[in-house]
Amino acid sequence: MPELLTKSGNTAIKLMEIQTAPWSQDMSIFASPRIQYLTYPAPPERPAEFLTTLLGRDGVKPRKIAPPCDFAENNVSQLQAFEQSSIKSQNIALLREINQLLSEGELPKAYRLLGEAIISGMRLSEPLKRLQDILSNQSVVSCETTTPVRTDEAAWVKANWNAYKGKWVAVLGDEAIASGDTFKEVLATVKELRPTQPPIIHHIK
């Protein structure tokens, strides 16, 4: 028996196939795809010890194992937890791959990968759904708004570059209507002034 067990392929299923008739019914249930996770490889370095743990200390007479069908029915929450854990792992792996692509600026590839995951029926996690939403909408709409040419504003920035270095400025025409050390400070002044035309806000660096 120990020799047979050592060469058994290290799975509980293969070991159980050698059991006698009373176990055969249990085995058909045990091999059900619903509970495939019950079959897992034994540590290759110590298969005999692993099987002893499974079968009981005597190593020959198997201890009573409850039919896996009952196990599944009584442990729905465990099965759900397992399923969720599996989905979570898939999502983590996909998110890692997508983040790698996005870091390389490969937006189309990242978007394609997300699309393939959706087609395959994968349930996307919130971060992946968020990325899918960001990458999917690429709308472009024309509008009738026009703005004057900002040559004067650019000339002001260049002329005052040294004096205002490090500052935020709001420029309209050939003058600065606000300036300050922070963006918020400048924006607050602009909101107070309510200029007729939108100014250009620029950080001189």
Next chain:
Amino acid sequence: MLTDGIEVFTTGLCRYQDDLSGQSSNNSKLFIEVKVGDLDFAVWAMVDTGAPYCIFEPEIPNELGYLFQPNNPTTLSTRFGPIIGTLHRIDLTLLANSGQSLVVSSTCLVPQALPSEWKGNFIGYVGCLQRFRFAVDPSNNTFHFGKHP
């Protein structure tokens, strides 16, 4: 407006600035005027076909509520070192001096912080520029743009 044969190619144009620094430089660039979201002011942003995303100084998208989210980080390598930020979809309006402006739903990286050497705002290719047609006329400093058919 530009045409490609009988088909309209671009529908708006703006005059771009090729230099905004106080130091005379031979490295001409393309700074165009854009409005970010529905903010009541415009900013200059550099057209950068080598950059994947649009990157604005964080104060600007922050004002619209687009923030860096530590649990949604994306790292981008730049010549100033890696930038960690969060991707957001933000509407950018390319303001036309003539013709029609264009509102482009763009992918922007909102950085946690920018390196001290970093200057200004950038419009990237994959996240924005490739979503519409554009052409540059360096003899007039004009940037032409229009929707894809």
